[in-house]
Amino acid sequence: MKRDFWYLIVFAVMIIFAAEWIGFQSITIGAITITLLPLVFAILLTMVLGMSVFRKGIMKKVYSKANIGFASQYLIFIMLPLMARYGADVAPRIKDILQVGWVFIIQDLGNLGTVLIGLPIAVLLGLRREAIGATLGIGREGELAYISEKYTLESKEGRGVLSLYIIGTLFGALFFSVFAPILLDLGFRPEALAMAAGVGSSSMMTGASSTLVARLPEMEETILSYAAASQLLTSFLGTFTMIFLAVPLQKFMYKLLVRGDES
Amino acid sequence: MTKTTGLNHYVKYGLILLLSISLILLTQGIKLLKYGGGAPINSTAIMGLFTLWLFSMIGIFITDIIKKANIPVLRSFPILGWVSITSLVMCLIFDFFVTAIQAVDFLSITTPILTFAGISVADRLVDLRKTSWKVAIVAVFVFIGTYLASALLAQFGLMISGN
Structure with missing residues (x-):
């Protein structure tokens, strides 16, 4: 075990301490309350401190190539206990969930919202082939694989999906942890928002469902079980929804939107 | 996924998972220290943590088996999904697991993960320029x-x- 690794562990412990000590913070703007959880501070602190300006002395050892490599290669394993926790949340609620099972399936089609809302905006901004990659989905591994197989990642479509992948990785969890409670304030039911949280990325789902839990602690079990069940369903159906629905829909809308466009 | 094969890499995963659950325990401890109340750290919570460890390991095994068996539809199903399903099935059979796992505070699980997520993207911030x-x-x-x-x-x- 390299010594740098222990710097990483000690640093992680310190960040967790700091993030938990800042604790829950909420900012109220009019009727909307933005809730910031310790997890938001944890990711903000580690991202900001990782910027090259701060990488001097001991911080250079914390953010060494090996340590950043460890974090990105094994992040998925560090996440596994969370995924196991979700199983325990779904189990006691399995009957309720199966009872409204069709609602779970229907709302999964909401993933087409990336094309429906994203594509017109992208075309309006003047994006063309990049828009194909950037709006097919939320730019996770599934879309990345599909686009790279069909267009390669060096193509404009490929650049679009890669950009979305990077933005999602950096800001996805943050974005959803702020956005979910805004919809709660706008009058959406927590059950609906919990189901919708299963967008296909575990970190984004966690961002959305965690702030909902923080806002409505008495509904913790319902929120977590609905979000986790929906996420599981998306993992199963996601590829099929993309290939059989999102791709044709995108093709159709793209033709319509860039009509008379010479490029 | 990694170059190492055989038992060796399971030991590695086991240790990483041990790190993960240790940090969860730490976070739950900090919360107790700060707020006083909340989810206590008792034998049930400790058993819950080890249950999370165990189900994660089982999920890793299942993923490896499916990969080797080369089942087309299931091959692309993520390891995260297998862990959730393992846990779901076990929790449906034995109520004990539900009680144990739920003794682990949910939000305490999330803070360590996002800490590592932030570190993992440190070198990708420059990609934003692209x-x-x-x-x-x-x-x-x-x-x-x-x-x-x-x-x-x-x-x-x-x-x-x-x-």
Whole structure:
């Protein structure tokens, strides 16, 4: 075990301490309350401190190539206990969930919202082939694989999906942890928002469902079980929804939107 | 996934998972220290943590087996999904696991993960320069699009089903 690794562990412990000590913070703007959880501070602190300006002395050892490599290669394993926790949340609620099972399936089609809302905006901004990659989905591994197989990642479509992948990785969890409670304030039911949280990325789902839990602690079990069940369903159906629905829909809308466009 | 093969890499995964559950325990401890109340650290919570460890390991084994068996539809199913399913099945059979796992505070699980997520992207911040501001705006609408559309459909569906 390299010594740098222990710097990483000690640093992680310190960040967790700091993030938990800042604790829950909420900012109220009019009727909307933005809730910031310790997890938001944890990711903000580690991202900001990782910027090259701060990488001097001991911080250079914390953010060494090996340590950043460890974090990105094994992040998925560090996440596994969370995924196991979700199983325990779904189990006691399995009957309720199966009872409204069709609602779970229907709302999964909401993933087409990336094309429906994203594509017109992208075309309006003047994006063309990049828009194909950037709006097919939320730019996770599934879309990345599909686009790279069909267009390669060096193509404009490929650049679009890669950009979305990077933005999602950096800001996805943050974005959803702020956005979910805004919809709660706008009058959406927590059950609906919990189901919708299963967008296909575990970190984004966690961002959305965690702030909902923080806002409505008495509904913790319902929120977590609905979000986790929906996420599981998306993992199963996601590829099929993309290939059989999102791709044709995108093709159709793209033709319509860039009509008379010479490029 | 890694170059190492055989038992060796399971030891590695086991240790990483041990790190993960240790940090969860630490976070739950900090919360106790700060707020006094909340989820206590008792034998049930400790057993819950080890249950999380165990189910994660089982999920890793299943993923490896499926990969080796080369089942087309299931091959692309993520390891995260297998762990959830393992846990779901075990929790449906034995109520004990539900009690144990739920003794682990949920939000205490999330803080350590996002700490490592932040560190893991440290070198990718520079990649942001390669993306245009246009795609960044599109990304916001893509995220809003998927969440809002799902939420509207779910809200509508729940209304119809009278729930």
